Amino acid sequence: MKVTVINPHGFCAGVQRALDHAYKAKKEHPNQHIYILGNLVHNEKVISDLEKDGFIILDERKKSLSEWIDSLKKGDIIVFSAHGHDPHLDEKAIAKGLIRYDATCPFVRANSTLIKKRIMEGGEVIYIGQAGHAETEGTLKIDESKIFLYEPQKSFDFAQVSVKNPLLVSQTTMGTEEMKESVSLLKDHFPEIDVAARVCDATDKRQSAICTAPSDIDLYIVMGSKTSNNTMKLYDLATAKYPKAVVLRCLDVEDLKKIFLKKSKHAALISGASTGLREFEEVKAYLEKV
Ligand code: SF4
Known part of the structure; x- marks a missing residue:
């Protein structure tokens, strides 16, 4: 099968930076456990590789992040994820005497800084995001009484929300088009x-x-996790824009092998921001042999 690689692919700078932080912590504290608070990045394969390398993932499906911090002891090493986090967790970690490595992506951090500044100036914020996503949840925790969540495609009670000196900020991994529509509304x-x-x-x-892929492509393969917002936005976009093409999502080549590939001739391969180059190249090589 002919394969066209859609660029950019592989880890984004924020994900690479998060991994660098985790391995820096390990290098600087070779004889200690390195605890990662929640999912460092949204990719099960990356998380499993971290576990194989000896990192301990504090899974927020088992306990809240706050409870995990409670369970650690002074001098333990903790890595905060790329998606940002509730600022109160920093205070808690400091009070406990934990050694912190903060892998928050600079894009997420820049948003938090703007939001905090506006609130300090007496203003309020409308935040376009997805409830339940780590970035959104961490942002709302800055001040839940001053930040109002707007979810595209969901109802929003405009009559009930009066915002003072308002600022509009968004989750970093939304769809560009849905973002523009939300801003306009x-x-x-x-x-x-x-x-x-x-x-x-x-x-x-x-x-x-x-959106500018070659017109004869009949198969779109989006690599990344279901938990990755930017991956799912790519999947949704390809599905909406190319209704005649087959659009699939997979995590890695083993995942793809489970899917029956119809008689496609030309595949486009793209990855979300938390899929590594190794997995990407393996899928490309597999497709080229189909
Ligand atoms: S995808 Fe996430 S980690 Fe990557 S640059 Fe964007 S906000 Fe940062």
């Missing part, structure tokens, strides 16, 4: 709102690239 309702909503470069460039 929110500006209609809050004409005085300051807009700082944007998706990160890694998300934006991948979404743009998939």
Whole structure:
């Protein structure tokens, strides 16, 4: 099968930075356990590789992140994930005497800084995001009384929300188009709102690239986890834009092998921001032999 690689692919800078932080912690504390608070990045394969390398993942499906911090002792090493986190967890970790490595992506951190500044100035924030996503949940925890969540495609009670000196910010991995539509709608309702909503470069460039793929492509393979928002946005975009093509998502080559590939001639291969190059190249090599 002919395979066209859609660029950029592989880890984004934020994911690579998070992994670098984790391995830096390990290098600097070779004789201690390194605890990772929640999923460092949204990719089960990457998490499993970290576990094989001896990292201990504190799984938030088993206990809340706050409870996990309670269970650690002074001097333990903890790595915060790329998606950002509740700032109160920092206070808790400091109070416990934990050694912290913060892998929060600079794009997420920049949003938090803007939000905190606006709240300190007496303003309030409307945040475009997805409830339950780690980035959104961490952001709302900055100040739940001053940040209002707007979820695209879901109802929002405009009549009940009056925002003072409002700022509009968004989760970094949303769909660019849904973001633009949300901004436009929110500006209609809050004409005085300051807009700082944007998706990160890694998300934006991948979404743009998939929209300009060669026209004869009949199979789109999006690599990444179901838990990765930017991956699922790529999947949704390809599905909506190319209704005649087959669109599949897989984590790695073993995952893809379980899927029956119809008689496609030309595949486009793209990855979300938390899929590594090794897995990407393995899938490419497999497709080229189909
Ligand atoms: S996808 Fe964007 S926000 Fe997430 S880690 Fe990568 S650069 Fe940062």
